[in-house]
């Protein structure tokens with residue numbers, strides 16, 4: 268698009284959590300490729316994680332810059348450097364972290380007021396409701412960026428609006444989602460909006476209020492994946508919803524895939540050579556995003572299940588999960604026994620690079636929406652083990668609707684979440700699921716075929732298809748709201 272004399276300027280405000288920052292940085296690049304100047308609000312430690320990637324984008328002529336603020340760690344009682352959710356020593360500090368983030372409102376407002384011209388639009392993560400005051404003060408449009416699937420967004424919107432299941436004494440008793448495009452039974456414990464939890468009422472109300480004033484919603488998804496839910500969500504909100512993803516497909520260069528989100532401890536060539544030596548579709552990639560932390564016993568069960576499956580694997584274990592029992596389990600026999608077919612990556616892994624290698628035939632995932640879309644984008648079927656938030660409903664979409672995944676254990680029976688659910692998953696569960704996914708007879712073949720077809724649709728959507736159209740419409744809508752529309756023209 269060309270924009271006449273005034274170049275549009277969009278300000279992006281992410282939640283500082285890798286599952287939110289990574290797609291926001293991808294969105295920055297997509298906007299910049301459309302000739303928009305983009306500023307991303309960040310802090311020093313978050314800048315460091317994306318700087319190399321943004322430097323390369325700048326060298327390629329894209330106008331993306333950081334607006335960097337100090338995170339008010341000491342003011343809110345966090346240790347120095349706790350600038351991202353994955354750097355918090357405990358999940359109990361999440362509320363403190365969110366409070367710190369909201370303190371960026373005044374510095375951001377001041378910064379934007381000092382610029383010679385006001386921005387065209389603010390795109391804010393849904394978890395940063397304070398940006399609505401910034402937009403109102405500056406009189407600029409504000410769009411909300413939602414991280415999760417539209418399946419989750421519509422389902423939780425309808426359940427929350429109708430207070431469905433609220434009358435049931437047991438939060439694990441199934442009920443039907445009202446107004447959903449098809450019959451869907453859920454349990455309340457796995458169907459909550461973000462922050463719809465006891466103790467979070469204030470933030471929940473602020474997010475709802477900020478959404479009610481938003482000028483539209485930007486979703487990391489694509490119509491061919493979720494058309495019925497995107498339409499349903501748009502209708503339910505009565506506002507514009509643009510599906511502009513999968514944004515991970517905007518990353519073309521290997522160096523960007525390698526440095527996306529963080530730095531890793533191992534040479535990318537080592538991983539590539541390791542994968543090159545394996546047969547097509549034979550490797551199971553095991554990784555659970557940035558926030559899940561497994562107990563030592565669960566990690567050991569995963570390891571023993573992978574070993575029993577006799578398949579090649581890449582297994583990502585976070586530094587915070589290297590409990591003494593896990594370190595001994597790995598060093599006292601496991602690594603040696605599986606050395607010919609297992610690769611353990613400690614810390615950060617180049618996920619998009621690994622998933623796009625032809626040797627990878629399956630992905631054991633927690634169903635974070637970014638991970639799910641990254642697998643969908645390259646046609647890799649999944650083994651699903653959701654832990655919290657939107658992950659339960661993402662699993663339902665993957666396993667029941669798209670039919671490109673195998674549930675490690677069907678989610679209805681998971682009565683507790685995340686780290687404390689000791690004994691939930693056994694080595695037998697892991698072995699069975701890996702065998703079923705990588706083989707699985709005729710059904711396995713059909714699953715792989717469906718996954719490949721979805722990947723083709725995703726590529727088309729991002730390559731001049733529906734997601735490109737939605738991105739253009741979204742930019743135009745924002746510029747119309749900003750009163751800058753007359754300058755925007757198709758090439």
Ligand code: UDP
Pocket residue numbers: 285286287289527528554555556557558559583614615616617618619634635636637638639641
């Ligand atoms: N990721 C990665 N390497 C890792 C762990 C995570 O590249 O070792 C990326 C992954 O590709 C995805 C994001 O981090 O883009 C995680 O987001 P997701 O929504 O899947 O899960 P979350 O971390 O928010 O639970």
